[in-house]
Amino acid sequence: MKAHLGxxxxxxLASVTAGRPLDVPPAPQVDATKDPRFGDFQTNLALMLAKPLGLPPRKVAEALVxxxxxxDRVAKVDIAGxxxxxxxxxxxxxxxxxxxILAAEAxxxxxxxxxxxxxxxEFVSANPTGPMHVGHGRNAAYGDTVANLLEAAGWRVWREYYINDAGRQTDVLTVSVWLRYLQRCGVALAFPKRAYPADYIRVTADRLYDEVGANAFRVAGIDELPTEEVAAEGADDAEKNRVKLSQEAHIDRWITLGREGLGADYERIRHAALTDQLAAIRATLAAFSVRFDQWTSEADLVARGAVDKALKRLGEQGLTYTRDGAVWMKSExxxxxxxRVLIKADGAATYYCNDLAYHVDKLDRDWPRLLDVWGADHHGYIARVRAAIEALTGRNxxxxxQLIQFVTLSSGRMGKRSGNFVTLKELIDEAGADATRFFYLMRGHEQHLEFDVDLAKSRSTDNPVYYVQYAHARLCSVFAQLAESGAVYDRATGLAHLARLDNEHEKRLLTAxxxxPDVIASAAQDLxxxxxxxxxxxxxxxxFHSYYNAHKFLVDDAALQAARLALCEATRLVLGNGLALLGVSAPERM
RNA sequence: GCCCCGGUAGCUCAGUGGAUAGAGCGAAUGCCUCCUAAGCAUUAGGCCGCAGGUUCGAUUCCUGCUCGGGGCACCA
Structure with a gap:
């Protein structure tokens, strides 16, 4: 319709400006009006032309009209304001x-x-070192829905999850499981402050205990480790930070001890821990209707030489240099x-190095456009990844x-520190996948989100997801009622009498x-x-709800009933299509 | 200090340079002998953080200020 008016x-425009060429002929902008009193569509063309033509805007408007x-699609044109x-x-x-709609259906x-x-x-990509929290859930809902929308807007989309299964964090995970295992075996040791203490670590440790018994994974030297420092009461920030670093160093001693003492068993524990965490993540995402085309492992990426390949390419182009024993990327x-450092002085690749290689790998797999969905805390990281891509491809x-801003939970349920850590799984279990997804999607992703857990849980009129789902269920119910009464809906009759859909409620619904299609296009365009x-x-x-309350659909007038049911059928289809894009179910009964 | 996001109704938030700035919750009042009341209708509630600028027109774009959140590693 917009195009037609355009x-x-x-x-x-051509006839009004005939003989007086404009430097920059404006492209007519046609928009839906916000207020029905201003008609259905409006254009500001006359306002834009007033200055270049040197005429009052209303004169220009009169000439244009x-x-x-x-x-035959336009009933009336007027000039206002x-x-x-x-x-x-x-x-x-x-x-x-x-x-x-009835022809196109889905x-x-x-x-x-x-x-x-x-x-x-690429989205979620949560580290497999623990359960996903509510922030990952927002990333998942956003990424999956954006992918759906891009697909619906004409893109060929590939969804990928990057598994950070290399690097120090997995060592901390491994040591955490190992030490829990040793404790289970009765070994007296102080569990490090900066290891992962949570129950999910014990689950893996217990599984290993069942598999290998009590006498495995023992190494000499445990008793010789120095005791860990603890921050004194009332220490200042600098002191706290110093103690924190010393605690990290303490963990590193455990990592070294485990690697050297356990050999292949160390890898076995690491594998068990990662497998368990990843399985939990996959299960949670599946319950959240989030799917991926591929899960890419950082460790695999390294193993198949993608990192070496990227480093070699950077080196050949003179984009790296060595300083202080480390290899640097000329990202500035x-x-x-x-x-930025690619290879640390100790010979290990940084996270950046591997991630850079991963992005090169994505481009090499013939995906020329990449969308990454990250937590807002990673924003400082964008410039360096983009720099690497530009350096290697010349493309910026x-x-x-897209950065996802922080999620806080209502009712003070947030935060690891408070011990009230709410996982995504708990949230889905409590509120349901539909309500959870809808709540995440009710806010712009650049907006800090306060997640109202109690409202999401409430199976009441207050919960906005039910408002939409209920409209769908009501529509299904109308057709169920019709079938029950033995009557038949004839679509052709309805389509032949669409002119009967002439009241204000019907007009509003038809407009919506x-x-x-515009909403799909704009939501996809702007992510x-x-x-x-x-x-x-x-x-x-x-x-729809207003219409439902104002008018009955199952009426004695057969033509009117058929026309209204055709409108109902169209509405049910569009509600279903829209909810599917959001990854929310469209129930037939509630 | 530098970088990113935000400041709109009591609360949580929409708002694609346009006309009298919207929704939900919360508050007040009505509507089920009738296709699901998980619904509808009505009322109340606003210096769109502050100050400049661009524009015929700014909540929207630009600059400065201010307040809040986040980030500035040879961590991931």
């Missing part, structure tokens, strides 16, 4: 959306061509604040990073239905899935 305006070609041109559409223009609003190009979306030359537009959530709730479901 064509009309282009024509009017006079030059508009006639259209400072010079807006308002279009009032003919009823048939609204009603035409119904056959479009494809309505979608562009499944994949013609926009190929894009890889590509927009980063400073150069290959990588888009017609906007669905803003919350727009779809708001559209479904505040426009579509809202228009």
């Amino acid at each position: 064509v009309l305006l282009e024509s009017a 006079a030059a508009l070609p006639p259209s 400072p010079g807006f041109i308002n279009f009032h559409l003919a009823p048939a223009a609204f009603q035409a959306v119904v056959p479009d 494809r309505y609003g979608r562009d499944d061509s994949g013609g926009r190009g190929r894009i890889m979306v 030359a590509f927009g980063d604040e400073k150069d 537009d290959a990588l888009d990073v 239905l017609a906007r669905f 803003a899935p919350h727009r779809m959530a708001f559209y479904l709730k505040d426009e579509l479901a809202d228009a």
Whole structure:
């Protein structure tokens, strides 16, 4: 419809400006009005033309309206305010959306061509060192929904999870399990302050104990480790930080002891720990309707030489150098604040080095556009990854990073420190996957989110996800009621009498239905899935519930009933399509 | 100090340079002999953080200030 009005305006523009060429002919902007009193669509074209033409805006508007070609879809055009041109559409223009929807069904609003190009979306990528928390849940809901929207907007999408299963954190995980195992065997040792203390570590330790018995994984030298420092009461920040570093060094001694003393058993423990954590993550994400095309392991990436390959390429292009025993990347030359270390003085690759190689690998797999979804705390990291990509490919537009701002929980349930750590699994178990996903998607991702756990849990009128789902269930119920009464809905009859859909409630609902393709396109374009959530709730479901209360659908007038049921069928389809994009179920009964 | 995000109704938040800034919750009042009341209708509630600038027009774009959150490793 917008396009149609745009064509009309282009024509009017051409005749009005005939003989007085403009330096920059403005492209007509047509928008839906916010207020029905201003018609259905508006354009500010006259306001934009006033200055270059040297005429008052209302004069320009009059000339444009006079030059508009006639259209059977436009009922009335008027001029209002400072010079807006308002279009009032003919009823048939609204009603035409119904056959479009009924013909397209699940494809309505979608562009499944994949013609926009190929894009890889990497999201979640939570470290397999523990359960996912509520922040990962927001990342998962966002990434998965953005991927859905991009697909619906014509992109070929690949979803990937990067498993950080190399590096020091997995050593800390391994040592944590090992020490819990030894404690289980009755070995008296002080569990390090900076190891992972939680119960999930014991689960893996107990599993290993069942497999290997009580006499494995023992090494000499445990008693010779120096005692760990503890921060004194009332220590200042500098002192606390010093103690923290010494505690990290203490863990490193355990790591060295384990690696050297356990040999292959160390790897066995590491593998067991990672397997358990990853299994838990996969299960939680599956319960959250989040799927991936591929799970890429950092350790595998290293093992198959992707890191060496990337380093070699950087070296050949003169993008690295050695200083203080470390290998550095010349990232400052590509927009980063400073150069970054790739290989530490101890010979180990940094996380950055491996991640850089991973991004190169993504591009090498022929995904020319990359979207990474990260927590906001990683924002300082963007410049260096982008720098590496630009250095190797010459492209500075290959990588888009979207940062997910922090999640806090209502009712003071947040935070590891308080001991009230709420995992994503607990949240899903308590509130349900549908409510949880919808709540995450109700906020812009750049907005700090306060997650109201009690509201998400409530199975009441207050819970916004039910508002949308209830609209769908009500529609299903209408058709169930119809079938029960033995009556038959004839779609062809309905389509033949769409002109009967002429009251204000029907017009509002038809308008909302017609906007669905625009919402997909704009939410995908701006990577803003919350727009779809708001559209479904505040426009579509809202228009339907009002309609439902104001009018009966199952009426004696057969033509009117059929027309209304056709509208109902279209609404049910669009609600279902929209909820599917959000990864929320569309129940037939509630 | 530098970088990122935010400041809109009592609370949680929408708002694609446009006209009288919206929704939910909370508060007040109505609506089920009728397709699901997990719903609908009505009322109350606002220097859109502050100050400049660009523009015919700024909650929206730019600059400065201010307040809040986060980040500035040879950690991941």
